[in-house]
Amino acid sequence: MAGPGGDMQWCFSQVKGAIDDDVAEADIISTVEFNHTGKLLATGDKGGRVVIFQQEIENKNQPQFRSEYNVYSTFQSHEPEFDYLKSLEIEEKINKIRWLPQKNAAQFLLSTNDKTIKLWKISERDKRPEGYNLKEEDGCYKDPNTITSLRVPVLIPMDLMVEASPRRVFANAHTYHINSISVNSDNETYLSADDLRINLWHLEITDRSFNIVDIKPANMEELTEVITAAEFHPHQCNTFVYSSSKGTIRLCDMRASALCDKHSKLFEEPEDPSNRSFFSEIISSISDVKFSHNGRYMMTRDYLSVKIWDLNMENRPVETYQVHEYLRSKLCSLYENDCIFDKFECCWNGNDSVVMTGSYNNFFRMFDRGQRRDVTLEASRENSKPMQVLKPRKVCAGGKRKKDEISVDSLDFNKKILHTAWHPQDNIIAVATTNNLYIFQDKVN
Amino acid sequence: MSEEVEGTRISEEQQEMEDKVISPEKEEEAKLKARYPNLGAKPGGSDFLRKRLQKGQKYFDSGDYNMAKAKMKNKQLPSAPTEKTEITGDHIPTPQDLPQRKTSIVASKLAG
Numbered sequence: 162m163a164g165p166g167g168d169m170q171w172c173f174s175q176v177k178g179a180i181d182d183d184v185a186e187a188d189i190i191s192t193v194e195f196n197h198t199g200k201l202l203a204t205g206d207k208g209g210r211v212v213i214f215q216q217e218i219e220n221k222n223q224p225q226f227r228s229e230y231n232v233y234s235t236f237q238s239h240e241p242e243f244d245y246l247k248s249l250e251i252e253e254k255i256n257k258i259r260w261l262p263q264k265n266a267a268q269f270l271l272s273t274n275d276k277t278i279k280l281w282k283i284s285e286r287d288k289r290p291e292g293y294n295l296k297e298e299d300g301c302y303k304d305p306n307t308i309t310s311l312r313v314p315v316l317i318p319m320d321l322m323v324e325a326s327p328r329r330v331f332a333n334a335h336t337y338h339i340n341s342i343s344v345n346s347d348n349e350t351y352l353s354a355d356d357l358r359i360n361l362w363h364l365e366i367t368d369r370s371f372n373i374v375d376i377k378p379a380n381m382e383e384l385t386e387v388i389t390a391a392e393f394h395p396h397q398c399n400t401f402v403y404s405s406s407k408g409t410i411r412l413c414d415m416r417a418s419a420l421c422d423k424h425s426k427l428f429e430e431p432e433d434p435s436n437r438s439f440f441s442e443i444i445s446s447i448s449d450v451k452f453s454h455n456g457r458y459m460m461t462r463d464y465l466s467v468k469i470w471d472l473n474m475e476n477r478p479v480e481t482y483q484v485h486e487y488l489r490s491k492l493c494s495l496y497e498n499d500c501i502f503d504k505f506e507c508c509w510n511g512n513d514s515v516v517m518t519g520s521y522n523n524f525f526r527m528f529d530r531g532q533r534r535d536v537t538l539e540a541s542r543e544n545s546k547p548m549q550v551l552k553p554r555k556v557c558a559g560g561k562r563k564k565d566e567i568s569v570d571s572l573d574f575n576k577k578i579l580h581t582a583w584h585p586q587d588n589i590i591a592v593a594t595t596n597n598l599y600i601f602q603d604k605v606n
Numbered sequence: 607m608s609e610e611v612e613g614t615r616i617s618e619e620q621q622e623m624e625d626k627v628i629s630p631e632k633e634e635e636a637k638l639k640a641r642y643p644n645l646g647a648k649p650g651g652s653d654f655l656r657k658r659l660q661k662g663q664k665y666f667d668s669g670d671y672n673m674a675k676a677k678m679k680n681k682q683l684p685s686a687p688t689e690k691t692e693i694t695g696d697h698i699p700t701p702q703d704l705p706q707r708k709t710s711i712v713a714s715k716l717a718g
Contacts, residue, residue: 208714210713210714337659338659384656384659385655438631439645440635492631496638497641
């Protein structure tokens with residue numbers, strides 16, 4: 162069965178993480194992000210750790226393998242804290258990782274937890290100095306009386322060592338919980354967004370931050386919506402968007418004023434008031450917003466659907482894709498088990514022709530915009546033989562269940578795919594289940 | 607224009623029946639209201655959002671402290687968390703109670 166993109170089929174490539182079902186809290190993956198070339202793939206987890214994988218050069222012996230991602234570096238980015246003044250537990254969970262475009266030999270990424278953003282430098286060391294005059298090879302100082310001649314220390318090759326060091330710590334600027342960070346196309350600034358405010362930072366300056374959006378009402382009793390995600394435009398350094406828990410997206414232009422409380426554009430799909438229910442607002446809450454690579458569109462993810470918006474049209478999305486419409490008749494139980502508040506992310510492929518998002522039961526969905534086709538695939542250990550082609554899945558909403566279909570009531574709501582990422586150029590995708598990272602690639606014919 | 611007005615002029619009973627047929631969402635809402643009759647009418651309102659903003663908040667203030675003291679006096683078994691609006695105020699913290707948060711010394715299993 163052909164998937165999106167014509168004859169493209171997805172194959173299993175690799176899976177990272179423990180096999181056992183007993184998942185430690187710390188191992189829950191909380192973010193996945195390719196860098197700008199796709200050579201590096203970073204993951205963050207609930208334990209505050211970052212693991213970076215690097216794509217190895219094509220294996221000439223096995224031409225069907227495009228490449229493999231192997232561990233490149235791993236470090237503890239954030240640690241748990243307790244704010245005694247506010248009586249607040251600060252989780253070390255990494256909410257987002259964003260890569261900076263590469264400027265020199267080193268790689269830089271921003272990682273954030275609920276309160277603090279850190280700039281990490283990841284650099285390689287493959288040479289070490291040897292032949293010091295005053296020190297022995299083990300580091301002990303020589304007795305200066307024994308030194309009779311001078312020599313120039315030389316750099317000799319050593320096994321590659323990848324070092325991660327925190328270069329900047331951007332702290333104390335957020336009263337509420339940070340949900341997004343986004344690097345500006347100017348490569349000098351970035352924004353961080355919490356539930357009520359968005360701040361603009363300069364990458365070099367940690368003791369100052371400009372507040373550019375503040376939706377906190379004077380009286381907290383009047384609070385009706387919160388900021389759920391924010392992102393800078395990929396090319397226009399003055400433009401950013403932020404989404405809300407009420408299903409609206411605001412586009413702001415930083416040239417208009419210092420405080421961007423007044424939006425330049427408001428994207429909102431009108432709702433039929435007769436369809437309104439207790440759940441309407443909750444399921445309309447946008448959990449992710451992503452600009453297309455070409456900067457002409459943006460995609461939003463709410464609980465049941467993915468919407469594509471043309472930046473020139475505010476009154477409705479140009480495309481709407483149902484992710485798992487069959488859940489609409491399960492909203493009561495999904496509210497009771499809190500699943501209705503799950504925050505799914507979404508992503509574009511390199512040329513903006515296909516979009517992807519996760520669902521439950523370790524299913525994830527792809528929508529081919531041009532071909533008007535969609536497919537449901539599953540990330541599971543059962544389909545993890547090398548280059549095994551993924552078979553499309555189908556959920557039976559009701560009535561007679563066909564042979565290969567799975568019924569809605571059999572879905573495992575604890576197996577959620579919240580985070581997915583698409584290689585910026587190639588058809589390689591990274592899909593995170595609770596504690597495993599799957600890498601799939603298209604079948605190279 | 608006039609056709610629209612005519613179209614909406616159907617009896618309430620019919621509307622209710624149509625709702626049940628048309629909207630699975632409204633059916634689910636009825637189910638929920640049946641289980642939790644005390645659920646606030648405004649789901650996306652202040653309570654819900656405030657709960658979200660206070661995530662991670664362990665112990666609020668002296669008002670909470672006194673409320674907790676009062677609750678402890680009338681010692682009751684902690685009920686299942688059916689109350690979706692409860693935020694803080696039923697526990698008095700002591701340094702011993704505070705969970706010792708240690709950093710993960712174990713490496714990520716993804717790197718294993």
